[in-house]
Amino acid sequence: MPVNSIHIPTYPYYINGDWLESRSGQTIDIYSPYLNEVIGKVQAITKDEVDEAIISARIAQRDWAIRPLQERAQYLYRWADELVASKDEIAATIMKEVGKTLKDAYKEVTRTAEFIQYTVEEALHMHGESMRGDSFPGCSKSKVAITDRVPLGVVLAISPFNYPVNLSAAKIAPALISGNTVIFKPATQGTISGLKMIEALHRSGLPKGLVNLVTGRGSEIGDYLVEHDSIDMISFTGGTSTGINIAKKSVMIPLVLELGGKDPGIVCEDANLFESAKQIISGAFSYSGQRCTAIKRVLAHENIADNLVQILKEETVNLSVGSPKDESMIVPLIDHQSADFVQGLIDDALEKGATLVTGNKRSKNLIYPTLLDNVTMDMDVAIEEPFGPVLPILRVKSDQEAIDIANQSEYGLQASVFTNDINRAFRISNNIEAGTVQINGRTERGPDHFPFIGIKKSGIGSQGIRRSIESMTREKVTVLNLAE
Ligand code: NAP
Ligand code: G3P
DSSP states (O other), rough: OEEEEEEEEEEEEEEEEEEEOTOOOOOEEEEEEETTTTEEEHHHHHHHHHHHHEEEEEEEEHHHHOOHHHHHHHHHHHHHHHHTHHHHHHHHHHHHOOOOHHHHHHHHHHHHHHHHHHHHHHHHHHOEEEEEGGSSTTTTTTEEEEEEEOSSEEEEEEEEESSSHHHHHHHHHHHEEEEEEEEEEOOOHHHHHHHHHEEEEETOOTTTTTEEEEEEEEIIIHHHHHHTTTTTTTEEEHHHHHHHHHHHOOOOEEEEEEEOEEEEEETTSSSSSHHHHHHHHHHHGGGGOOOOTTTTEEEEEEHOOOHHHHHHHHHHHTTOOOOOOGOBBBBOOOOHHHHHHHHHHHHHHHTTTEEEEEEOOOTTTTOOOOOESSOTTSGGGGSSSSSEEEEEEEEESHHHHHHHHHHHHHESEEEEOOOOHHHHHHHEEEEEEOEEEESSOOOOOOOOTSSEEHHHHHSEESHHHHHHHTTEEEEEEEEEEEEO
C-alpha cells in the first residue's frame, strides 16, 4: 500500500473504498516517541477531499441503513477476525507510533476485536417496544405506539492518540452495526495504527463509502469537519479544550464527548494500605499515566498518610523505566511538549513547598515516576491533568474534606475509594461528582459493556457498548390508529 521514499513509508487516506494520496501533496511526519525518528508520513488532506469523503458516506448510508442487521453483523465479525489475524503487525505499529509496550498493544488489539464482537451481539438483542394507548387516562387501546431505533446518518468519529485502535473502533463498530456510516479522523499521532485497523476493515469486504479515513491535523481540518452540515453526530474522545471547542462549533447535532480527567484515589484510614497502594500505582503509572482514567491525585487521611506514602514510594522506585520494547512500565511520553508540561507541574509544586518523595528526573521525553507529598490546592499539579507519570498526594482530615477536594475539580470522570467499610464507601461514593466510582479498585474504563461516563468537563453523554449504540441512533415512533 504505502509508496516507499527510501526508508520512510507514506500512507494514503481512504475514502469510498479507495486508498488515495492527497491532491495537496502535503504529508505529515510521524515521529516515534521512543525511537525519536520519523516512522512514516501521512496525508494532510484538503477540505475538498473532506467533502468528498462526507458525500460518499452520505450516499452509502442510504443503502446501508436498510441492510438486514444480520448482514451488517457478518462484516463486523469478519473485521474482528481480520484484526486478530493481523495483530502482530498492528501491535508493532501501535508500539512504534504511540510508545505503548508490545504487551499493552496486543491487549489493545484483542480488546478491540472482543469489543466489536460484543457490539454485534448486543445490537442483535436490542429491540424496540410497543405501548398501548389505554394505559393513559381517556385513551383507547386502538392507539398503539411502536418504537424502534433508527440510525442518525453520518457519524464523525474523532479519536485520541493513547488508544489509536481501541478508542476508534469503539466508535466505528456501534455506528456501523446500527446503520450509520462513518467519517473517521484519527489523532495525527495514531494515524498509522488507525489506518492498519481500517485496512483490516477493508479486507472484511465492507461495502464502499461506509467508513472513510480522513487524515490531517485537527488544527487544520478539525473545525471544518465539526461544522460540516452533512455530519449528523459527533463522537469525540480527547482533551477537554478540544472537546469544548467542538461543543461550541457543532450545531444542533448529538454529541458524545469523552474528555480529560483528574481522578482521585481516596484512601481512608481503615483501608488495606498495601492493596490500595498497588491499585494506585497501577492506576497512576500504567502507560506513563497517559490514560484519561489514570489516578491523578491521592487524597489520604492524615493519620495513615505517612505509612501510605512510604509504601507508595517503595512501589514507585521499583517501577521499570525505559523503552516500551523492554516492556517498561514508564515509557517516554508521546512528545516533548507533553514532557515539558509535566515537568512544569513538578517544578511549580516544588517551588510552592511540596515534598519530593521520589522522581523528578528526566531524559528528553522520558519522565521518571514522581511522587509529590504535602501537595496543596494552590499547586497546579493538584488541579491540572498531567497525562504523565506524576502523582500528587494531598493529606485530608476527614471523608468530607476528601469529598470537597475531589469535587472542587472541574473534571468528573472517575474516582476510587479505598476502605473496608462498605457503608462508608457508599457514603463517599454517593457524594462524589464523577461518572463512575470504583470501590477498592483502580480507576479504569471497562469492561467495555459497563457504561463509561464523564461529567462536568470530563464529557457529555455516555459510552459503553449499549450506550454507544443508543447514542448513535434515535427513537422512531410509529403510531397505529386502529379501527375501534
Ligand atoms: P486532543 O489533543 O484533544 O486530540 C484528540 C483528537 O482531536 C485528535 O484526533 C486531534 O487531532 C483532534 N482535534 C484536534 N483539534 C481539533 C479540532 N479543532 N476539531 C476536531 N478535532 C480536533 O487529545 P489527545 O492529546 O489526542 O489525547 C489526550 C487527551 O484525551 C487527554 O486529555 C485525555 O484525558 C483525553 N482522553 C479522554 C478519554 C476518555 O475516554 N474520556 C480517553 C482518552 C483520552 P490531531 O491529533 O491531529 O491534533
Ligand atoms: O484514556 C483511555 C481511557 O479510555 C482509559 O481506558 O481502559 O486504560 O482505563 P483504560
